[in-house]
Amino acid sequence: MPLKQVDLTADLEPLEWFLPDLLLRGYLNFLASLPGQGKTTLLTALAWQASRPGGGEFLGEPVSPGATIYVDFDAPGDGRSVRFWLDKHRAAYPDGDMSQINVLEPDPNTYGMDKPEFTHLANLARETGASLIIVDSFMAAFPNADPIRLTDVQGPLWYMRRLAVETGAAVILIDHLPKPMSGEAAGKRGIMGSVAKPAQARAVHILTRVPPSEVQGRNVLRWDCQKMSFAALPEPFGVELVFDGEGMRAEPTELPESFGETKTERAVRAMQSFLETQRGQQVGRKDLLEVAIKVANVRERAAKDALKMLLERLGEAVAIVKLPGQGAPLAYRLKVEGEATEPETPTIAAPLPQMPESPSGTEESLGQTPTPKSSALHQTSGTPPEVVELHKRFKAGELKGTPLKIPGGNIPDLHKGLEGYFSKARLTDTERHDLLGIAQAVLTQTERETVGV
Secondary structure, eight states, X not given: OOXXXXXXXXXXXXXXXXXXXXXXXXXXXXXXXXXXXXXXXXXXXXXXXXXXXXXXXXXXXXXXXXXXXXXXXXXXXXXHHHHHHHHHHHHHOTTOOGGGEEEEOXXXXXXXXXXXXXXXXXXXXXXXXXXXXXXXXXXXXXXXXXXXXHHHHHHHHHHHHHHXXXXXXXXXXXXXXXXOOXXXXXXXXXXXXOTHHHHHOSXXXXXXXXXXXGTTTOOEEEEEEEEESSSOOOOXXXXXXXXXXXXXXXXXXXXXXXXXXXHHHHHHHHHHHHHHHTTTSEEEHHHHHHHHXXXXXXXXXXXXXXXXXXXXXXXXXXXEEEOSSTTOOEEEEEOOTTOSOOOSSOOOOOOOTTOOOOTTOOOSSGGGOOOOOSOHHHHSTTOOHHHHHHHHHXXXXXXXXXXXXXXXXXXXXXXXXXXXXXXXXXXXXXXXXXXXXXXXHHHHOOOTTTBOO
């Protein structure tokens, strides 16, 4: 991939916020919670405020005006779930413009997002002047991407980041939290899956519900910002969902003391904010612990525990550097954007292969965009080129009648023997290794003792 030289003396364009100090335009933002906690409620509230003349406000802060594109893979059905909340927001703020909000859904033949959908989104965002793009959700939009495997996660997120850069919109990817373990607070471990997720985003937000018994029966959410690259990391804050007749408003509120920021969380936030201010530079472990001790008023042992939590949260976004000197001192460096490891050719873990064409035959909307018919094997990150070539020959029927002799037994027909592999949307590492060996033997014909022709 070509690299470009960055002119460090050139003036930088000022950052553009969709919501000041929380949601950036031109970048990828994550919002995650357990199911049913209020993600759709709050994001449709943001979309409605953006549709108001000159932009409305959210929690007392101005919202960047413009159109919204809401891509709903999570609960498709004529936009019913999204429209329910938009009607609530319209009742509370009648001056919003429903025509500024574009809701897209997949049709029954579209299994997940791929390159054609991203192209359509980018074009629609430019046509409408969208300031906000919401994709609901990672799990539903990329169903064949294993959220735990870094190589599966990197491809979709590369395209999400490019969508944000190309359109200048605030791109919000909705995600989920892992189910809390016994005695664990929700959101403690961050977003479900690989650390590559938060590493690729510039902001990561977590929503958790405060038990009604703690807030006199009110509907209150705790909003926790676990990552913010270009602003100070804010303390967790409360958001109350206020229902008034047919309308609904989101208002700031105080969190009960037991749901406020703990000293450990404050120590984590202090160290993370300090690393952000020194992004790209080494920060000594001792210096980082001193920041936690001073800001959070904790002892050294608690500061070390907080540092461990921070490193787990940041994952590959932080580099650990061994320094010379007695005792093998360590330093930490928050990587600059784009430094984290990415696949050479970003790919999307593709939908099921051989999906039928959309009966509409048009591409007027995302719901009518047919799923790409190239095999998932072609698009699975890391697939060896020999296997891709073998799959082409398999599809063309060139391998029919070719006998295969392998240790442990013979397969009379290579074509039939490979059918089990190619019928899968994704391959395990073991299967891919075995298939690569077969492919090399067939394509190069250097192992005639293995393959008899």
